[in-house]
Amino acid sequence: MGDSTRPLESDGVFVTSQWVGAAVPRREDARTVQGQARYVDDIDMDTAHVAFVRSPHAHARITAIDTRDAEASPGVLAVMTGRDVAAATNPVAPRGITASVTQYVMAVDKVRYAGEPVVAVVAGTQYLAEDAAARVHVDYEPLPPVVEIEEALAEGAPLVFEEAGTNVLLHDAFEHGDVAGAFRGADLVVKETFRMPRFSSTPLEPWAIIAQWDPGTGAFVVWSNDQQPGRTAINVSRTLRVPIDKVRYIIPDSGGGFGIKLAVWPYIVILCLLARRAGKAVRWIQTRSEHLLAGTHTPEALIEAELALARDGRFLAIRVNSKENDGSFVHTAGIYPLIKFAVIVGCYGIRATAFEFSTVVTNKAPTVQNRGVGKPGMTFVLERLVDLAARALDLDPAEIRRRNFVRPEQMPYTTPTGEVYESGDYPECLRRALELAGYDEWCRKRDALREEGRYLGVGIAAGIEPGTSNLGYYYISRGRPDFLGSVEGAMVGADFDGGITVVTGSVDAGQGHATTVAQVVADMLAIRPEQVSMSTHFDSATSPFAPHSGTYANRFNDVELGAVVAATRKLRAKMLRIAAFVLGVHERSLALRAGTIHVEGDPTKAVSFQEIAAYAYKKALLLPEEIEPGLREIAYYQNRAAKVPRREEFNIQLTHANAVHVVVAEVDVATGFVTLPKYVIVHDWGRQLNPGIVKGMVIGSTVHGIGAALYEEFLYSPDGQLLTGTFMDYLKPVALTVPRFDLGEMESPCPTSPLGTKAVGEGGAITSLPAIANAVEDALRPFGVTVTSLPITPEKTLRAIRGARVI
Amino acid sequence: MRIRVRLNGRTVEHDVEPRLLLVHFIRQVARLTGTHVGCDTGNCGACTVLVEGKAVKSCLMLAVQADGKDIVTIEGLANGGGLHPVQRAFIEKFGVQCGYCTPGMIMSACALLASIPSPSEFEVREALEGNLCMCTGYEQIVDAILHASTLDRGHGGPRRAPQAPHGRLGHGPGDPGRASGTTEAGHGR
Structure with missing residues (x-):
């Protein structure tokens, strides 16, 4: 451990190579496996409790509310109606939409979904x-x-928001390249209409909030499992009409996020009002039924798409018309269609794209950015079109992809909309996946088993997994970019005893951030990870967080570690200055080793971190005047690849991992059940910082995709009642229904992220959808079935086999 | 109703409302918060505990039904210092992400290994059918349990379900293990 050391180059990041890249066990887990983790509801604090009265109707006018019986009920401290809430708050601020609509965090005079x-x-x-x-x-x-x-x-149609005069709150169209010309000159056009289901990655811990109000200062303290405290601070203070400093956010352990906890903030506003009204801290722990009913979902989408091809299988252009059912939450409406742009050409060198979309509001539950946000749907559509084209041209699905991939020598590659793919070798990724899967052998096996009445299919899909949102894209249709790029802050310091402490702006919802940060800092300072302290809990009172801060869009590996690296560099530089002063040598002659700084070539001339810290704090009087006392450094970092959005050219995300999934599916044609006997993933993660964590992310994300592909859907009755409102009928994958995964290795370092990493958290949930759909369609080729929708349920499969021909 | 249970080897006696769920008794009365609630319908398994050595979803049982029973929760596994082999295996095999399902998963695994000391992968996956994990995709959890089945036991596991150290609960009024300080009605926090 901590063995010294290369000389410190001026721009060098690491001084040891002991920890980064190693499967270091997660420091978070010892507490967790003993039941000592602390989620919001585990906080031992005297609180009152909140229960919501929710609308039983999907769409109704509220004509009267009588709260007298409730107020007289035992133990009741406060009751608030939607009108009470509206009187004390500003309406919800929209981001993507152009229509002017008014919505409060609770229903006022009218309900817009069952469960509001x-x-x-x-x-x-x-x-x-x-x-x-x-x-x-x-x-x-x-x-x-x-x-x-x-x-x-x-x-x-009845209007969800009368003041908008329409149920389409955002409609826009973009064209990049000569789309009409490409379609005119095409030898083949493949066209289909697809449906993506309404589903959710359903974190196992539902939303949870405790709010406390101090009448003396008028300040609130909020404990919640929010995953984006930066934007929440802005939203809550704006809605609650208080300055940002009047609400302190503490985020303890969080039982999963997956984007679904980006929409907790409206309830934080309500809880703050209730705490103030009741004069006591209040607690709300969302039930699973509430969670599935009211918060929140991926919008379902109806997507028409066409792909223009040359005779040799080259893709010339793609045209997409997408309609999303964004339910009834104006804050997130419009985000899904816009973010799809990031992957409209997938891994392929398509040079002309047209994209038209409508954000539709209905009397369904609110939507939010669920894992992958629109990219699973876009990739499903594109990769389905590719397979349909391969069949039309009688080309092998692997071969048609090979002919169209962006080639490694084209990297960095800019797509027609302005997305920049920084690095990667897509053909090699496919080659490895096919080899690992034993593709040819499975194809032979498929053909042989068909003779026995068994229906196996082999599916391939290639997908891009973007990371780090350039948030300006939300506002592109409104033309007033508000949030740009992605900024993160970190504080890295030496304590009085020389121990290293890190504070970041991120929230951990299971990603093991503290473990990974400790690995990075340990290799930057030649110490052991155990010597790096980092709380897994976020506290806005101590965190150097930014408005972008939070854990979403795969941004940890990029901007958060960027901030940690930048702050650690500053700290290291200052420690070297102090050490140089103490040892009486020049900084350039120093090296780090095992918690000391020593003269290179002479480890006996050394000063420990502890002693350096003593000089920085307790003995600062001895330091030369030009060295400021103290040893805590804050740095802010942003990914500078972000462009200020223009309609002609913009990038939605700032890093781009890619993956190939090869799946074998077997369909039981008597029951319609699908099993997956083989599942291969080759995901180019740029560089792995902790393979144990990365593997779990890739597999876990893929299983979210398996759920969406085969099981999960929020179904509504014609009168707007949710029919799949519990885990009895909203089915999740279980251990028995998921395969064991074969993971290949692929590392094309990202030149624009600080450590060469790329995203791993969402890719599985993106590429798995078409891979499974392609495999099922291949299995059902003897029946002439086309897969145009998800999930591929037994019922839909049987109907298709028995005559419908379409899933 | 007054109930008395043996909880992680300690006797807890308390007045509870008849409608109080066992999971709320464990979390709010006994203040053992390692047992979690992830659904309302008995599907997710986050609240799994051992009752008389068997894995039970504590959201599907009333506290009054547990009267006189021996209960082990996640907090009762690491008795005497070292971690239980299943707990160790979850750390070594990266079987934890957000951790919310973990206690229930571990309790189900303990029940499995008590009845099948060397399970096959299929048997592990079958035993976890009542436990949902939204993060891991299950593979590293399955690997952890298979790994645990090969580990030597320091205490209690994995080859038999953890038992309370003092054996079965007696019903005599003067049980020395009685907990103190929990006298108000059941569901307060």
């Missing part, structure tokens, strides 16, 4: 709060609901 909060009740215990909530009487005048996309677009 109408009244909030605070009581001494959870049981009493629920008892009292049952005694709130609300009169509704039901309105005709608008549930599906087609209904919302129909002439004379």
